[in-house]
Structure formats: C-alpha cells, structure tokens
Amino acid sequence: MPGAGGQTAPRSISPAVARAWVDRWDAQQQDYLPDREDRFTALIDAVEAGADRPDPLVLDLGCGPGSLAVRLLRRIPGATVVAVDADPLTLGLGRAAWAQVPGLRFADADLRAPGWSAGLRLDRKPDAAVSTTALHWLTGPALAALYAELATVLRPGGLLLNGDHMVDDDSQPTLARLGRALIEREERRRFPDGHPETWTDWWQSAAADPVLAPLVAAREARRVDSEHHGSPASRLQVHVAALRSAGFAEVGTLWQRGENRLLCAVRPAA
C-alpha cells in the first residue's frame, strides 16, 4: 500500500545516472509539449506572485521524476516542495537525481485514495498545489474527490495551478478544434519523421536498464492505472465544475496555447 514514507534515494542508482534518465524524460515530454518550459515558467511565476511569501509550501501532484519541483526551487529557493506520485520508478529516479536539492521531499501517495494528503505529514497548510500533465490520468469522480480534499488542505487564499491539455469543446467547439489543429500542425513541422524518443520508447528503455530493475519491479507490482485516452479529466468543463463544487472561488485560465493551458483556482480567503 503506498504511503508517504520511503524518502531515501535508491543506493544502487547514482545521481548522475538518475539525472540522465530525467533528462531523457524531459526530452520525450518536451517533444509532445513544445511549450512545456514556457508553461513551467508561467506556473512558477504564478506561485511567486500569488503565494505572498518567499518561503511557500507547495505540493506537486503527479510529480513524475520532479521536473517541475526542481525548476520551482531554482526560481524560489526559499520554497518547500512536497512532490507526490504513486509510481515507484519515477519517484525513485527523482529521489536519486535530486537528493541534494534543499527544500524538496518526494512522497509516495495515490491521489485517488481518499485521505491521501494526511500521509504527507505537512506542518502547515500549503500555499499552492501545482501539477503538470498528470491530472488527466484520473477519472471524473477521482478528480472531483481530489479537488474536494485539496480545498480542505490548502490555506485560505491558496492556489491550485494545473498545467495540462484541457479541451473546451463544450462551450467553444470551433476554437477547441482549431486549438488542436494548431498543435498538430506545429508537431508535424517540428517532427516530420515522428518523435525521436516516444513515451513508450522511454518506458521500454527504462525497463531494459538493469540499474533500474528494482524500481521497474516495484512499478510492475503496483501499476498506476491511467485514464489517458478519452478521459473526462481532459475536458476543461470537468475541471471547472469540480473546482467550483469543491468551493474554490475564482477559477480560470492564466496561460494558454490552444488546449494546452494553465488553469488556476483560488481557495476562498477565510
């Protein structure tokens, strides 16, 4: 059963090897998301401008190997980031790659499990919960439950900042179609021969590296199911409705490129 413990980096994986895998992770993610770095920058700008303190406590939900967390800490060195994921392989790589980064702690928790936040052992209410390319893995009900729990966890006035592809084909179908078309065209221009390393390639290569074998075995033993394809959580209205019913006050897009957007929600002040 996932818990928030197990903070140690796997000894068998050196920081250099782990960072090389994280670099490959970033490259394959960036190939699918040409604006990934711009979206990270916008999200971190929002934390910086919205937290109202130089030492914000931030949760990174579905953190993978910690790409957003380390960028945030480079920009806001006084911050503390609790980086949450349920995948033993990406968590293990993150822990091995970034063990020396002050202010960063990885936590093993399944965001679908009610009460997941209790295991994080937070000593105060977070100023922000951030996430990139992760929450579309959840079903609609799991997303609603996650937002409802977050509304009790964040401090009054705290922010939820979710960077992901979220289509708005309910209220603006033509704009949604054009947004998708622009991204597809840009992808074809950038990668006329396809992606150098795809998502599947990355996972297959990681599974074939003997150094990562213990993490791969742990991953196989506890597979985090994905709702990737056709997930309701890839629709903007599903997020907006769930955030509103969880009691978030303002909900809206802060940054956008087609359907790739940064959605922000504000917990009401006390």
Ligand SMILES: C[S@@+](CC[C@H](N)C(=O)[O-])C[C@H]1O[C@@H](n2cnc3c(N)ncnc32)[C@H](O)[C@@H]1O
């Ligand atoms: C595409 S990756 C994105 C990782 C990272 N945020 C980034 O931008 O590089 C999606 C991540 O969400 C995590 N995830 C999916 N469902 C989850 C769940 N129920 N609980 C915790 N993490 C989850 C996956 O394990 C994976 O690491």
